[in-house]
Amino acid sequence: MTTSTKIVILVLAILFMYNFARRFGLGHVSPIVNADDAIRIAAEGLSGFDGTEAIVDRSGGSALVRGGVDNYAYIRRHGAHYVVRQICATTIIQCDDNRIVFRHQDLPSGAATLEFSHITETWLAQAAADKN
Amino acid sequence: MAINLPDLVSFAIPAFIILICAEMIWAQRYSKSSYHPDDLIVSMLLGMTAFFAGLFFAGKVHSISSFAMYFRLLNLSYAWWVWALCIIADDFLHYALHRVSHRVRFLWASHVVHHSSQHFNLVVGLRQSASIVFASALIFRLPLVLIGFPLEMVVFVITGNQIYQFWTHSDAVRQCPRWIEFAFCTPSHHRVHHAVNPEYLDRNYGGVFIIWDRIFGTFHPEDDENPPRYGLVQQLGRFNILVCIFHEWAAMLADIWRAPWRYKSAYIFAPPGWCHDGSRETSDQIKERWQGYQRRAGQKSQAMEKIDDERSA
Numbered sequence: 001m002t003t004s005t006k007i008v009i010l011v012l013a014i015l016f017m018y019n020f021a022r023r024f025g026l027g028h029v030s031p032i033v034n035a036d037d038a039i040r041i042a043a044e045g046l047s048g049f050d051g052t053e054a055i056v057d058r059s060g061g062s063a064l065v066r067g068g069v070d071n072y073a074y075i076r077r078h079g080a081h082y083v084v085r086q087i088c089a090t091t092i093i094q095c096d097d098n099r100i101v102f103r104h105q106d107l108p109s110g111a112a113t114l115e116f117s118h119i120t121e122t123w124l125a126q127a128a129a130d131k132n
Numbered sequence: 133m134a135i136n137l138p139d140l141v142s143f144a145i146p147a148f149i150i151l152i153c154a155e156m157i158w159a160q161r162y163s164k165s166s167y168h169p170d171d172l173i174v175s176m177l178l179g180m181t182a183f184f185a186g187l188f189f190a191g192k193v194h195s196i197s198s199f200a201m202y203f204r205l206l207n208l209s210y211a212w213w214v215w216a217l218c219i220i221a222d223d224f225l226h227y228a229l230h231r232v233s234h235r236v237r238f239l240w241a242s243h244v245v246h247h248s249s250q251h252f253n254l255v256v257g258l259r260q261s262a263s264i265v266f267a268s269a270l271i272f273r274l275p276l277v278l279i280g281f282p283l284e285m286v287v288f289v290i291t292g293n294q295i296y297q298f299w300t301h302s303d304a305v306r307q308c309p310r311w312i313e314f315a316f317c318t319p320s321h322h323r324v325h326h327a328v329n330p331e332y333l334d335r336n337y338g339g340v341f342i343i344w345d346r347i348f349g350t351f352h353p354e355d356d357e358n359p360p361r362y363g364l365v366q367q368l369g370r371f372n373i374l375v376c377i378f379h380e381w382a383a384m385l386a387d388i389w390r391a392p393w394r395y396k397s398a399y400i401f402a403p404p405g406w407c408h409d410g411s412r413e414t415s416d417q418i419k420e421r422w423q424g425y426q427r428r429a430g431q432k433s434q435a436m437e438k439i440d441d442e443r444s445a
Contacts, residue, residue, distance in 0.1 A: 003187075007180075013149050014176040017255075018169050020153060024160040027168030044361055047330045047418060048425045076369070080165035081250040083369035 027080045031060025038063035042073035045084025049073055055100075055123060057114045064100060064114060066123075070130040074104065074112065089130030096124075135210060137288045144295045151299070152254045158304045159253070166303045170371040171251050177373050178245060179258030197277050197286070206280030215289075218281045219340070222273060222289045227344040229272040230337040234415075240404045241380040248376050250363035252326055257301035262377060296340050301326075317342045320354045327360030330422035333415040365405070365418065380404075 021027070032038050039051035042065040051065040051073060061077040074085045087102060094101040100114045159166040208214045233243040245261035276286045299305070300322035308318045317338040325336040335352035338345050345351035354360065368379060387399040387407075395408040405414040413421070 007184075010145075010180055014173060014180070017149070017152060017156070017176065018173045020156055021167050021169040021172050024156055026156060026159055026164050026166070027170070028164035045367070047365075047422050078367070078369045079168035079171045079250060079371070081363075081367075083250075083367045 029077060029080045029082075032056050032063050032075065032082075033060065035063075038065050038075060041075050041082050042067070042084055045075065045082065046073055046086055049084075049086070053123070055114075055116050058116060062112070062114055066126065074102070076112070089127055092127060095127050100127075135284065137284055140288065140291045140295055144298070148254070148258065148298060155254050155302060155304050163303060166251060166253050167255075168251055171249055172255050174371050174373055174376060175249060175255040175259035178262070178376060179255075179260055181262040181373070181377075182260035185262035193271065194283075196271065197274065197283055200274050200277045201283060204278055204280040208280045208282065210282065210285065214281065215285065218276065218285050218289050219292075221276055221279070221281070222286070222293055223338070223340045224344060225273055225275060226293055226339040227337050227348075230339065231348075231350065234334055234337070235403050236401055237380075237384055237404050237406070238400045241384050244364065244380045244404075245376050247326060247364055248368045250361075250367060252301065252303050252323060252360075252362045254298060254301055256326070257298040293339050297322075313342075315341060315343060321345075321351075323360045323362075324352050324354050326362045328363055328365050329358055329361055330419050331355075331358065332360060333365070333419055365413075365415070 032041065033056075035054040035056065038054035038056055041063070042049050042051045042054070049065075049067050049071075051067050054063050054065040056063040063075045065073040065075065067073060070088050070090075072087045072089065074087050075082050076085075077083075085104065087104065091104065092100060092102045098116050100116070102112060104112050156167055230243075233239040242261040246256070246259055249256050249259060273286060273290055276289075277283055297317070300317050300319050302319045303323070305319040307313065307320055308316075312318060313320065317336070317340060321336045321338065321342050324332045327333075332352055335350055336342065336345050337350055342351065368376065370376070370379075384399060388396050391399055391408060398406060398408065403414045403416070405412050405417070
């Protein structure tokens with residue numbers, strides 16, 4: 001068997017398995033259901049991170065957890081799991097009643113926008129205080 | 133005397149595909165988060181690039197190994213006990229290379245590809261790096277040739293070792309019989325190796341035999357109460373094969389560029405996570421911090437219990 005035949009067979013096998021995984025509905029991830037869930041995910045993703053409060057994105061796919069003064073964990077869905085990044089308040093560009101926008105080098109667009117149904121005033125005040 | 137040994141890879145690839153499909157059927161029923169289509173395709177493409185990179189470097193590595201044969205100490209035959217010795221010696225060298233690959237950053241920059249998936253399944257077993265350092269895996273086995281094991285035997289045993297490790301990347305197999313768990317590297321042991329839980333970091337480097345970890349103090353059993361979470365301490369979070377292959381190389385070069393002269397070499401040879409200004413952590417530091425955190429949490433709960441006891445008294 002020539003090398004090119006091997007490559008073709010391997011590529012076909014990869015496409016077959018990819019299709020197989022899609023048809024089987026693999027890659028399921030439960031959404032972040034509430035603040036406690038977000039705090040737990042943040043603690044698992046950043047060992048020793050002690051989250052005190054959290055706000056969960058409308059989609060349930062991302063969240064922001066506050067761990068202390070100017071210490072936040074940003075959670076986002078990746079595949080069938082979550083990625084957690086530690087961020088500080090200075091990266092927050094915009095913060096209002098139902099939206100937080102912050103810079104993040106990890107993201108292709110360089111920024112993330114989280115849409116919330118409601119952000120409490122306490123949270124907004126803390127974020128503003130951390131930023132300053 | 134040279135003998136013709138079968139090409140193990142030709143037999144292994146169809147078996148791999150069948151086993152992966154079988155594991156996906158299992159995942160569909162019991163653990164849908166074990167696989168993700170995007171992660172699968174990235175792992176498979178990485179495996180394929182590594183395979184062809186291996187073929188590309190195979191000739192050069194073979195030339196070096198053939199040259200090394202002129203300096204061999206013994207002229208060993210194909211007797212059964214030579215095979216047995218070769219398998220054991222090769223696995224010991226695998227253990228050593230694997231351990232160094234986790235402790236020296238420029239080797240980690242290549243090996244990190246294998247650990248960069250947050251999923252754990254048979255496909256992750258094929259997720260390897262195409263970067264040059266991986267090809268040096270065979271160079272690390274040069275001592276076998278220098279001792280006097282026949283070159284064909286060494287190549288066959290290395291291939292067998294790699295093929296064996298495929299099945300250890302499975303979430304579907306929970307525990308094997310006790311004697312197998314004691315002597316051999318099993319999926320349970322290897323799940324610990326791929327985990328980022330602080331207790332599990334830098335443990336279970338064994339390839340075929342887990343005995344090396346037991347001897348050299350790097351063994352840690354899987355704890356059902358502490359299920360492993362897979363990937364990297366700082367998760368990659370991308371499904372891009374170029375990012376997977378080069379992210380650590382780019383980060384290492386950036387660190388070297390920015391560091392003062394006296395620290396530059398440490399960014400190549402020190403453990404991953406080492407940083408001259410202390411802004412990042414190595415796995416040892418993470419473990420230390422975690423143990424401190426656990427101790428404080430234990431003390432706190434003891435104090436709470438004491439207060440509760442005093443109140444109830």
